[in-house]
Amino acid sequence: MRTILTPGPVEVDPRVLRVMSTPIVGQFDPAFTGIMNEVMEMLRALFKTKNRWAFPVDGTSRSGIEAMLCSVIKPGDVVLVPVYGRFGNLLIEICERYGATVEVIEQEWGKVFDPKEIIEAIDQVKPDIVALVHAETSTGRMQPLKEVGLACRENDILFIVDAVASIGGVDVRVDEWCIDGLIAGTQKCLSVPSGMAPLTYNERIEKRITERKRVERGIATEEELKQSNDQFIRSNYFDLSMLQDYWGPRRLNHHTEATSMLYALREGLRLVLAEGLEERFSRHQYHEKALILGLEAMGLELFGDASVKLPTVTCIRVPDGLDADAVRSMLLDLFGIEIASSFGPLHGKIWRIGTMGYSCRRENILAVLGALEAVLLFHGAPIHKGKALEAAITYYKD
Amino acid sequence: MRTILTPGPVEVDPRVLRVMSTPIVGQFDPAFTGIMNEVMEMLRALFKTKNRWAFPVDGTSRSGIEAMLCSVIKPGDVVLVPVYGRFGNLLIEICERYGATVEVIEQEWGKVFDPKEIIEAIDQVKPDIVALVHAETSTGRMQPLKEVGLACRENDILFIVDAVASIGGVDVRVDEWCIDGLIAGTQKCLSVPSGMAPLTYNERIEKRITERKRVERGIATEEELKQSNDQFIRSNYFDLSMLQDYWGPRRLNHHTEATSMLYALREGLRLVLAEGLEERFSRHQYHEKALILGLEAMGLELFGDASVKLPTVTCIRVPDGLDADAVRSMLLDLFGIEIASSFGPLHGKIWRIGTMGYSCRRENILAVLGALEAVLLFHGAPIHKGKALEAAITYYKD
Structure with a gap:
């Protein structure tokens, strides 16, 4: 037994650990798809959003960040990344790998940006996307988001936020702060083991993802196969256009959902909302x-x-x-x-x-x-x- | 409770379920890195390989397939994919997304290829990589691999095998069959919940991955940052060159390991080898x-x-x-x-x-x-x- 006082992974609530021992059911068993829907509903409450799409990616937190960024970024998109710690660097890293032109502004580690500085950079750079860390565990600082979100919305820029370290521990308001896409973590303030990355996105992002849609061979309809789309998302595993067909009523087979982790996430969310x-x-x-x-x-x-x-x-x-x-x-x-x-x-x-x-x-x-x-x-x-x-x-x- | 008789996910051994309730420890705690090393050792035995690298990717089975293919495939590489069911189509799908030129030969569903047919196609197409499904759950057939493996080795072609559905249920011999990279699944014959994808690869693949190495900003050394490398692997999450630094003695922080799933995998492997x-x-x-x-x-x-x-x-x-x-x-x-x-x-x-x-x-x-x-x-x-x-x-x- 350890007393874990790191910024993640942290101790898991014993009630969450206990549900992980529950026998599994098949992924298209109505008993399981019911659980999937419950998790989506509780995630909306956690995120303070009315977004239709709120579900976990099966992987650790950075898998959710990569899923969001790679589904949104088209090669050549300009992404503005304000960096005030290590995890801002991770955003740059992922954006670069998916072919974005990344514009960086940096703040001394231990401080955050005055929102005005970010808005000035937006005016200069005119990015397609702003990607920003809400809570930097590397320095223990938290970046105010609302003014940046409003500025992005006014300028028709997509605003993507890494809230891995803040969700469930401090206030995060997806809709009120005009956040278009947000990624959370399980192994920090939710006290669920690492291995899932809950995220949410609104219709602005859904529109972009749908335009890039490509359903994989083997499960696509004849019609879907005929639609060629050279803007397709580069990752299959992280393709949110397919993931939303898996989490939505179509229940299109993508991966095999990580049953036990989903049990854990459900119990973790239940405890957060009950508190x-x-x-x-x-x-x-x-x-x-x-x-x-x-x-x-x-x-x-x-x-x-x-x-x-x-x-x-x-x-x-x-x-x-x-x-x-x-x-x-x-x-x-x-x-x-x-x-x-x-x-x-x-x-x-x-x-x-x-x-x-x-x-x-x-x-x-x-x-x-x-x-x-x-x-x-x-x-x-x-x-x-x-x-x-x-x-x-x-x-x-x- | 369900009696699950699908080709995955299947019922989880109760002894595996039980260990999932174990309290977690931090990922760089010696108590945990010891478990990581144990898992690697047991995976080598399962795979019948002397490969140095044998570890799980944190995601469902197809995350392992994508990690292997995207780490190996450089845009323009020719990949030969013999298809005899749905999961061959998935290999095509992933190869295409990462920019490979995919050559396909198809067999009627319900049959497999005579190895000679694949070897003829190799002679014609002269691929850089052959990607092949060992066990097609969609049709319930199993493709003999050894002759294909030998032919690939003779022609200096990389041979990558999806053994998600066979590992732990039927014989798989990585070294003897000249398999360069192999991906396994947990939620089938290992009877561990979905959520991890064990894989292994040899020095032939390691060499290619190492040539494409790019350590991310924020944890790279000064020297590593200076090395520019335009052949870098497109995914950060699935970059095996970084994952091996996380699983190897350098213990370079990449993701936060999915602790509870690793406990489950360890117990599952222990039970397989004990049987x-x-x-x-x-x-x-x-x-x-x-x-x-x-x-x-x-x-x-x-x-x-x-x-x-x-x-x-x-x-x-x-x-x-x-x-x-x-x-x-x-x-x-x-x-x-x-x-x-x-x-x-x-x-x-x-x-x-x-x-x-x-x-x-x-x-x-x-x-x-x-x-x-x-x-x-x-x-x-x-x-x-x-x-x-x-x-x-x-x-x-x-």
């Missing part, structure tokens, strides 16, 4: 506060612009002279607690503590504060003894 | 025999060339005038037994009974024979009453 979205967001902020109070009482310094902090990820500057990875290893070896490092320029410079979904609870906050203090003292770090837990307990008792 | 590969293949043939005896005693006619029948799928001609789907629906509604239809030209013409993995056991054979007889009689089919179970019981008691 209540707003109550869940408040819970994440409540425990974030306890963690920050404890870390600051210990004398540790947080990393990044506090005004745009992602409530579910707390980044700590590694005190000078300390071996960041040795501290993490000792936490794991002796206490069974996992916290994260970061990527690229931040590796070894910060630790990241994730407080997401089922992992985000009082006992975990207290466990990591106590263990981190002990390990830091062992490594000779100049911290205040006994203060962290005192601060957290006082907060929780108030 | 013994040859014993498992014999078990499939043993129950196939009982099923065929029962169906024939009922007076039903089997579909397809019996000399190349796939032991794990038995196809039955629908008696004239019968509504094939109504029979299947009644089996499911009244008996909770699922059997399959087929695709395209065979839909409504045949039923398919899968006897794969954990589903392949005596009680299921007896259950489907009894139920099918009753449902056929209800629908007025001219069959012999009371003969099917008699034949099967006599066989089992001998």
Whole structure:
């Protein structure tokens, strides 16, 4: 058993783990297609959208990102990607692979963009698509989206958002923020194992996808086979035009749905909606506060612009002279607690503590504060003894 | 609860279901990377290969097929695809999407190719790659591979095999049959839920993949970023050059491994190897025999060339005038037994009974024979009453 306090994958709710042991049923069994429809309905509530299409791709989170981007991007499309951490780079990467002309604006890691900067870049670049990360786990920052979404809609630009790390932990409003396509993750604030990537898209994206439609040989009708379409989507597995025929009433055979993962996703969504979205967001902020109070009482310094902090990820500057990875290893070896490092320029410079979904609870906050203090003292770090837990307990008792 | 006798997904072994409820650990936790290595080792045994690379892709079976083909195919490559059922068409589909020039030879559904025909086509077409389905669940036939493999090796052609439906149920010999790349499935003869696609490839394919290597921005070293490579693999998610760095000692972060599915795959492989590969293949043939005896005693006619029948799928001609789907629906509604239809030209013409993995056991054979007889009689089919179970019981008691 581990106490997992990384920004994903996090601990899975035991109720979700339990349903994964349910015997499977066939993918076109009415008992199963009923479950598929239920999942779609609950995803719409999670995403705060009226979109018809809301379903998971069978793969890890980045499979959903790739499905969305490769289904939308035609070679030569101009995509504007504002980057403020590692996962912005992933968006660039995928767009480039599918033949987009990528225009990048960069922000220092630890900050986010003023929406005006992005809108200025839109005016200059005149992109077909803007692709943006909502919550950067690599830096623990969250980018405001609404103004960017409105600007995209006004200029008839498609707005695609990676909300893998935020969904279920902080507020995401697909329709109100004019998001055309959004990709979520399971293994973070939903507390479902990795292996599915829920996504949603509206009619603006559906139109583009339908124009590129190509039904595969072997299941296409005679008429569909005759329609040649040189704009077809390059991936078969990620072709949303076929996936929507699988999730829609046509039930056109595409892949064999990952039954047990879908059971898990259904139970995870049920638990999220039963808790209540707003109550869940408040819970994440409540425990974030306890963690920050404890870390600051210990004398540790947080990393990044506090005004745009992602409530579910707390980044700590590694005190000078300390071996960041040795501290993490000792936490794991002796206490069974996992916290994260970061990527690229931040590796070894910060630790990241994730407080997401089922992992985000009082006992975990207290466990990591106590263990981190002990390990830091062992490594000779100049911290205040006994203060962290005192601060957290006082907060929780108030 | 269902008795699932389709050619996949099939019933999952209860011991596999149980491990899916195990709490997760982080993907770079030594406790987890140890499991990854174990899975690789067991896959090598399953595939009868010494290949270094044997690991699952996180997605359903066709994600593995796409990963293999898109990592190998460079635009303009000539791929020869011999088609004898629906899943040959899927290979064409994926090859075309990634820019290959596809040469097709076709065989009537229900038969397979004489290896000499494929070798003649190789001599004429001179392909870069031959892509071939080992076991066609759509028709219940199995294509001999060894002579084709040898011919490919002699002519320096890459030989890629879809063994999704055969692996774990019938013999597959990657090294002996000169298979360069092979894709397996979990939800058929391995009796693990859908959601992972184990594959293997040798140094011939590794060389090609490595030449196309592109490490993504955000985790690439400075030096890797400088190397430009316009032959890069078009998909990020399916890029085997990055996946092997994730499964290899570099442990380069790519996706977040689907923990619970990997637990399931490990347990599934453990059970397959504990039973013994040859014993498992014999078990499939043993129950196939009982099923065929029962169906024939009922007076039903089997579909397809019996000399190349796939032991794990038995196809039955629908008696004239019968509504094939109504029979299947009644089996499911009244008996909770699922059997399959087929695709395209065979839909409504045949039923398919899968006897794969954990589903392949005596009680299921007896259950489907009894139920099918009753449902056929209800629908007025001219069959012999009371003969099917008699034949099967006599066989089992001998």
